[in-house]
Amino acid sequence: MWWLGGLLFIVLAPFVGGLLSGIDRKITARMQGRIGPPVWQAFYDVAKLLQKENLVVRPTQKMYMDFFLVFTIFTGVLFFSGGDLLLVIFALTMAGVFFVLGGYKASSPYSFIGAQRETLQMMSYEPAVLIAAVGIYMVTRSFQVAQIVHHPTLIIKDLPGVFFAFFFILTIKFRKSPFDLSTSHHAHQELVKGITTEFSGRTLAKIEIAHWYEYVFILGFVYLFFASNPVLGVAMALLAFFCELVIDNISARVRWQWLLAASWGVAFVAGGANILYLMLKG
Amino acid sequence: MIPSLVIFLILAPLVVALLAFLNRKVVPFAGIVYPAAVVLIGASLGLLKAPMGGQPLMIPAHAEWVEPAMLIAEVGLSAYLLLLAFKQKDWMVGALVAVQAALLLAFHFKAGDKIHAEANLFIDPFSVVMGLIIGVIGTLIAVYAVGYMEDFYHHHHEFQDERPLFFALIFLFLSAMFGVCFSNNLLWLFFFWEITTACSFLLIRYKRDTQSTANAFWALRWNLLGGLGFLLGIIFLYKGVHTVEMNRLLMAPKMLVLLPVALISFAGITKSAQLPFSSWLVGAMVAPTPVSALLHSSTMVKAGVYIVLRFASVLAGTSFGLVVALVGAVTFLIGSFICISQNDAKKVLAYSTIANLGLIIMCAGVGTYEAVWAGILLIIFHAISKGLLFLCVGTIEHKLHSRLIEDMTGLAHRMPKMAVMVQIGIAGMFLAPFGMLISKWAVLRAIVDYNPFLAIFLIYGSAATLFFWVKWLGKLLIIDREYKNIEDGISQDQWIPLGILAGLTVLICAGFSWVAKMFIEPYMMVVYGTSVNLGVGNIIIMGIMLGLIALFPMALLNRGKGVRVVPPYLAGANQGEGGREFRNALDGSQAMELKNYYLQDYFGEDKLMRLGVILGSCLVVALVLMGGI
Numbered sequence: 001m002w003w004l005g006g007l008l009f010i011v012l013a014p015f016v017g018g019l020l021s022g023i024d025r026k027i028t029a030r031m032q033g034r035i036g037p038p039v040w041q042a043f044y045d046v047a048k049l050l051q052k053e054n055l056v057v058r059p060t061q062k063m064y065m066d067f068f069l070v071f072t073i074f075t076g077v078l079f080f081s082g083g084d085l086l087l088v089i090f091a092l093t094m095a096g097v098f099f100v101l102g103g104y105k106a107s108s109p110y111s112f113i114g115a116q117r118e119t120l121q122m123m124s125y126e127p128a129v130l131i132a133a134v135g136i137y138m139v140t141r142s143f144q145v146a147q148i149v150h151h152p153t154l155i156i157k158d159l160p161g162v163f164f165a166f167f168f169i170l171t172i173k174f175r176k177s178p179f180d181l182s183t184s185h186h187a188h189q190e191l192v193k194g195i196t197t198e199f200s201g202r203t204l205a206k207i208e209i210a211h212w213y214e215y216v217f218i219l220g221f222v223y224l225f226f227a228s229n230p231v232l233g234v235a236m237a238l239l240a241f242f243c244e245l246v247i248d249n250i251s252a253r254v255r256w257q258w259l260l261a262a263s264w265g266v267a268f269v270a271g272g273a274n275i276l277y278l279m280l281k282g
Numbered sequence: 283m284i285p286s287l288v289i290f291l292i293l294a295p296l297v298v299a300l301l302a303f304l305n306r307k308v309v310p311f312a313g314i315v316y317p318a319a320v321v322l323i324g325a326s327l328g329l330l331k332a333p334m335g336g337q338p339l340m341i342p343a344h345a346e347w348v349e350p351a352m353l354i355a356e357v358g359l360s361a362y363l364l365l366l367a368f369k370q371k372d373w374m375v376g377a378l379v380a381v382q383a384a385l386l387l388a389f390h391f392k393a394g395d396k397i398h399a400e401a402n403l404f405i406d407p408f409s410v411v412m413g414l415i416i417g418v419i420g421t422l423i424a425v426y427a428v429g430y431m432e433d434f435y436h437h438h439h440e441f442q443d444e445r446p447l448f449f450a451l452i453f454l455f456l457s458a459m460f461g462v463c464f465s466n467n468l469l470w471l472f473f474f475w476e477i478t479t480a481c482s483f484l485l486i487r488y489k490r491d492t493q494s495t496a497n498a499f500w501a502l503r504w505n506l507l508g509g510l511g512f513l514l515g516i517i518f519l520y521k522g523v524h525t526v527e528m529n530r531l532l533m534a535p536k537m538l539v540l541l542p543v544a545l546i547s548f549a550g551i552t553k554s555a556q557l558p559f560s561s562w563l564v565g566a567m568v569a570p571t572p573v574s575a576l577l578h579s580s581t582m583v584k585a586g587v588y589i590v591l592r593f594a595s596v597l598a599g600t601s602f603g604l605v606v607a608l609v610g611a612v613t614f615l616i617g618s619f620i621c622i623s624q625n626d627a628k629k630v631l632a633y634s635t636i637a638n639l640g641l642i643i644m645c646a647g648v649g650t651y652e653a654v655w656a657g658i659l660l661i662i663f664h665a666i667s668k669g670l671l672f673l674c675v676g677t678i679e680h681k682l683h684s685r686l687i688e689d690m691t692g693l694a695h696r697m698p699k700m701a702v703m704v705q706i707g708i709a710g711m712f713l714a715p716f717g718m719l720i721s722k723w724a725v726l727r728a729i730v731d732y733n734p735f736l737a738i739f740l741i742y743g744s745a746a747t748l749f750f751w752v753k754w755l756g757k758l759l760i761i762d763r764e765y766k767n768i769e770d771g772i773s774q775d776q777w778i779p780l781g782i783l784a785g786l787t788v789l790i791c792a793g794f795s796w797v798a799k800m801f802i803e804p805y806m807m808v809v810y811g812t813s814v815n816l817g818v819g820n821i822i823i824m825g826i827m828l829g830l831i832a833l834f835p836m837a838l839l840n841r842g843k844g845v846r847v848v849p850p851y852l853a854g855a856n857q858g859e860g861g862r863e864f865r866n867a868l869d870g871s872q873a874m875e876l877k878n879y880y881l882q883d884y885f886g887e888d889k890l891m892r893l894g895v896i897l898g899s900c901l902v903v904a905l906v907l908m909g910g911i
Contacts (some may be wrong), residue, residue, distance in 0.1 A: 193625060
């Protein structure tokens with residue numbers, strides 16, 4: 001039944017992801033003293049986008065985003081059907097590369113700057129993600145997600161530093177302040193809509209859906225650290241999501257220098273020290 | 283059959299070299315190189331018939347004349363290098379040559395009669411891999427060089443046409459490389475090793491301008507230092523266990539051979555341009571591009587990692603091994619970081635070569651079966667993809683009159699076929715499911731089992747790798763104005779090798795599990811009695827990913843459907859043709875320019891290189907001191 005998780009991911013993840021996105025907007029609005037849109041707003045938006053005309057600068061630019069969506073789904077399917085964690089991360093990188101290349105292909109200054117910053121963000125978060133995989137392997141002696149979830153104890157007990165480093169870069173993956181350098185949910189003066197500036201209509205809808213899939217995948221990764229206690233796992237994943245909203249609302253965007261130094265530094269200090277400790281403990 | 287094939291592969295390129303050297307405008311060089319390529323590729327494919335399972339096939343290859351001939355050649359070469367060093371007033375090189383020659387002669391006259399090697403040559407799956415790389419990729423690069431050098435003299439009238447020498451050196455080099463990977467007698471190996479050093483030196487110096495000469499001597503210096511280490515290693519080996527044969531070395535008690543192995547590993551580290559010696563390879567990029575592809579990326583520098591990987595089972599679990607692994611790890615990290623700040627395509631390729639060689643050296647130092655398996659896989663994939671990329675850059679440079687990545691904007695329209703090749707090459711270097719990534723995956727798994735902290739180097743290095751390859755890849759795709767197709771006039775001599783290498787990059791990726799089973803597994807079974815299995819499921823997943831990517835070109839057929847093309851968003855100030863310009867503050871028209879990030883302040887070459895040299899020197903000194911104690 002290894003394929004069931006993957007199948008459920010393909011079918012359910014957009015709903016969960018879209019709903020999370022709606023809840024995000026609602027909670028954010030409440031934090032800012034507004035009423036906010038209905039929780040289903042994300043779906044309404046995408047439905048509307050699907051009907052809009054698809055404007056492009058380069059005729060081929062939309063293909064890259066199609067492949068971004070395909071590889072994002074592929075990443076999640078691999079993860080939820082219990083595949084190799086390293087392969088999952090490589091597939092995620094592959095998806096990210098297509099996203100970036102789409103931004104480059106659009107050949108417009110704003111999408112270009114967004115694409116470069118997106119690459120920089122990928123470079124920033126990758127060490128923490130890979131260190132997480134290495135740490136999980138050291139605890140469970142396996143890279144297979146299917147075996148990791150059956151580990152008898154709470155993985156986070158042995159990996160607090162690694163988890164902290166991973167949590168730190170979640171902000172990048174959720175595209176939240178202070179790390180929403182490449183594109184964000186709001187338009188910014190110097191960036192407009194960043195990497196997605198030149199995307200509209202169906203293609204923009206696909207990007208949005210890909211982000212929903214990404215949300216669920218990332219929360220699944222958070223769950224891994226608590227997998228021996230499923231209830232706690234789901235609760236912690238949701239808590240992590242809520243924390244991201246709070247962070248988003250209380251912080252301003254930083255410069256890339258800060259982003260790179262902070263995420264590499266935290267991954268090295270917290271993650272690396274944790275790995276070293278596990279290694280010396282034997 | 284196989285023994286004579288091995289000897290043929292060593293001798294045949296020598297004949298070609300002689301023919302090329304004597305060819306003073308008698309026939310075009312294609313007339314020599316093409317037949318030679320067919321014969322050499324055919325012969326090296328014949329290696330596939332070598333017995334793959336079981337113990338290596340030992341080849342005695344005894345002939346009275348060989349050793350005196352080698353000695354005379356070595357002395358002659360030393361005398362020639364000494365002469366050049368005096369002319370250049372490079373006393374360091376002069377001293378190294380003199381010391382080396384004196385040591386070699388002393389060793390020969392003291393122990394020469396007593397040294398007896400049962401088998402001078404041998405062949406096993408690992409040397410078949412190397413043989414195929416040299417025979418197929420090496421010869422393809424030689425074919426490419428025919429067209430490239432033709433173009434080269436069109437573009438550079440300032441240099442004297444010395445193609446006979448050029449091709450003679452290339453084929454002499456190929457012969458020596460075959461010698462390196464089939465030698466069991468370490469004195470033979472050393473002889474071939476020094477020939478590759480000399481070829482490298484003469485080819486870097488080929489243009490004869492001040493810069494080339496200086497860089498050639500710089501490269502020679504470090505390679506000679508390594509050679510000296512190699513020779514000392516052999517002498518200590520002979521003193522310790524009375525043999526000069528590699529197979530006996532590997533069977534001897536570990537304690538007795540650790541010092542020789544450390545010294546030979548030191549030679550490997552210099553040859554494959556690890557820190558602190560990396561700068562010679564960067565300097566070597568002044569040579570014509572086929573030289574960079576052949577010597578300084580696909581083959582010669584692989585001789586360094588080859589020899590260290592050979593001795594990996596001795597290094598495994600020793601503190602020597604750990605230091606060697608650290609040299610590789612630091613080199614990988616710093617090399618990858620420096621790539622970020624480089625705009626010159628050839629420099630990016632040079633530093634990334636240094637970095638990837640570091641990864642292989644790290645595998646060798648770790649020395650577990652998983653690591654060695656990954657290391658051999660890396661050699662194969664790197665030779666193909668990097669060879670391809672160098673050749674692409676060579677041709678692009680002739681067309682664009684620049685090899686700066688910033689000038690490659692719009693290459694997808696200006697040189698569509700070439701852009702596809704570059705994309706395949708780059709994807710081969712860092713994207714799943716292509717070769718280098720499979721290897722990196724294997725390396726990561728190997729290292730986590732050995733020393734997870736080393737994995738940190740790998741992790742940070744590959745994050746940087748991602749960044750610099752993606753921004754290069756993106757640059758090719760940008761179409762910021764109308765571009766003309768300028769691809770005409772590239773000779774078939776260049777297209778054929780490019781096409782084959784691009785095809786190989788994809789094919790070997792699709793069939794990597796076959797490659798691993800066919801070549802690497804038999805070797806692993808002999809040395810370690812076990813091999814690596816990535817898991818059928820994972821291989822299928824890789825296959826699916828490759829299949830998905832294969833859909834991409836097909837999606838291209840569907841481009842432009844259901845979309846409306848509009849000018850880019852320029853804050854509403856678009857003007858000019860196609861709306862690609864904008865109105866500036868002086869009410870003039872301004873074309874947009876898109877320039878990549880290079881993060882100079884953080885990943886600048888000078889600063890990082892200085893750090894690398896300091897770290898690398900500490901490690902190398904530690905390696906040598908540990909041997910002394």
